[in-house]
Amino acid sequence: MTRLSTTPKTLASVNNLAPSTIAGHLMNTTPNKQSYPLPLFVDLDGTLTRSDILFESFFELVKSNPLYVFLVLYWAINGKAYLKQKIADKVDIDASILPYQSNLVEYLHHEYTTGRKIYLATASNKKYAQIIAQHFGIFTDIIASSTNINMSGKRKLAAIKEVVGDGEFEYAANSMVDMPIWEHSQTCILVNPSRKTERLAKHRFIVTHIFKDQPANIGRYFSAIRIHQWMKNILLFLPLLTAHKINEAGLIVDTLFGAIAFSFCASSVYILNDLLDLSADRNHSRKRKRPFASGDIQLLHGVLMIPVLLLLSLLIAAFLSEEFLVVLIFYFLVTLAYSFALKRIVLIDVLVLAGLYVIRVIAGSAVSGISLSFWLLAFSMFIFLSLALAKRSAELVSLRRDEKNNTVGRGYIVQDLDYLHSMGTASGYMSVLVMALYINSPNVMALYPNPEIIWLICPTLLYWISRVWLKTGRGEMPDDPLVFAFKDRQSQILSVIVAIITISATNIS
Incomplete structure (x- = not known):
């Protein structure tokens, strides 16, 4: 155990509880001090916090350098206590942003005001236990793991017995592994x-709360696999559309399975990205509500979901074609590089984001066997770069609204907003220029009997791009402009107009 020297904090400072809520609770439910004579021992992972400190610290470590994965494997050979200590030596945590069990926190503060002794008893490393205990300022002492002792199971029970002697105690925890300690507690x-x-x-013990x-x-x-993001993979159908082969059932089925494979692959990376960005998301006004950042889903579940989704993706891709499998693996490697490093490099991040959209188009070509034209690649590059810049600009607008200056985990500051806006609109208008040049090229004659009608797409596209950037500047653009395009009513109407123009240019003689 480690003796603490802490100063109690105000109730409202913990877990963002409203002062009025806490005060009302205390006035209405304050019991006689003699009603709670037993010292209370509180578990940490899954109990006081809705997260797991070992996973939290592990992902922070790997985020700083992915090569630490191999070092972690070596540390684990020397025992769990040694592993926790080595990670704790290299990684700090911010106790103020962890997702806590709000009702339990309120109860513990109430018990503290009665003079009850409360102990934090956890298998987490003592460094983290002390940081969290100091954050709350209500714990009499802590029981935690050290370099040589993993404080779980019988060891934790022995440490508790050392504190209480022959006395009784109450233990707060959450899972089946805590049963042996509940066996020896007076109440639980x-x-x-x-x-x-x-x-x-309930059957075996006295449960008080x-x-x-x-x-x-x-x-x-x-929400964790971001199923709404799967609609991005409609881009795999773009080669079919531009080659006028959307009516071939075999190609449609193959491309559909390709889109499913990309969806599973992307979801595995989304989960990994969320696990790596736990601290950054919790400092964001909206992203802190994500399933892993908020503690709604256990981090262990995320760790298990990643390989399952990735394996499904690779199996589907291998069934389709070798070329498609190669493109999918390349996509996965680029997203890994983005998650670990590239997203923190100014401008490189948006180029990579745009490239990930283009890779989807290339994947559509690989799965369908349709060759990509120079015009489609050039158009895709400019339009997707514009959307990637809109994504970053939307984040900066949100920061400015929250009166913050720097993005967490990114290299941008609010002052960059005007430059990103200029680059984004310019890139969007360049895509329209590529479209205009394409309409004037000999290639169009073979596909469209009346190519002059295609010119109507240019003002339609100009309007849509201008509207995207206007909404971005106003702070009305969500995180992903492409998802916005699929959901936005005006964008849907404009898509129908573009389809009508294309059909008219194809059929009118």
Whole structure:
């Protein structure tokens, strides 16, 4: 154990609880001090916090340098306690942004005001336990892992017995692994227990309190894999559309499976990116509500989902064609490079984002066997660069609205907004220029009997790009402009207009 020297904090400083809410709770439910004579020992992972400190620190470590993965494997050979200590030596955590169990936190502060002794008893490293204990300022002492001792199971129970001697105690925890400690406690507190844990605990022990935050539903898992982002993979159908082969059933089926493979692959990287960006997301006004950052989904679930989704993606790709598999693997490697390093390099990040969109178009060519034209690649490069710049600009507009200056985990500052806006609109208008040059090229004659009608696409596209950037400047653009394009009513209407123009240029004689 490590003796703490802490100063109690105000109730409202913890977990963003409203002072009025806490005060009302205390006035209405304050019990007699003699009602709670037992010292209370509180578990950390999954109990006090809705996260897992070992996973949190591991991803922070790997984010700083991916090669640490190999060093972690070596540390693990020397035992879990040694692993935790080595990670703790290299990684700090910010206790103020961790997702805590709000109802339990309120209860603990209430108990502290009665003079009750409260201990933080965790298998996490003592460095992190002390940081969190000091953040709250209510713990009498801590029990935590050290370099040589992993403070879990029997070791934690022995440490608790050392504190209480022959006395009784109460233990707050969340899972089946805590049963041996509950066996020796006078009473127990359950925090977000599984149905099995709750049923067995009620049958075998005296349960004084059960704290349940809203459990994660299936919708949160869909949110974690960002299923709404799958619509981006419609881009794989672009080669079919431009080659006028959208009516060939075999190619459509192959491209559909290709889009599914890309969706699974992208989702695996989205999850990895969220796990690497936990601290950055929690400092963001909106991203802190993401499933992993908020603690709605266990980090372990995310770790398991990544290889499952990636394996499904590769199996589908291997079934389609070798060329498509190569493109998919290249896409995955680029997204990994982006997640670990490239997204923090100014301007490189938007070029990579634009490139990831273009890779989808190339993948559509690989799965369908349709050769890509110079015009389609040039148009894709400029239009997607414009959208990538709009994405970054939207984030900076949000920062300016929140009166912040720097992006967390990015290299941009609010003062860059005007430059990004200029580059983005210029890139968007360049895509229209490419479209105009394409319409005037000999290639068009073979596909469109009346190419002059295609010219109507240019003002339509100019209007849409201008509107995108106008909404971005106003702060009305969400994180992903391409997803916005699929959901926005005016964008949908403009897409129908473009389709009508294309059909008219093809059929009118």
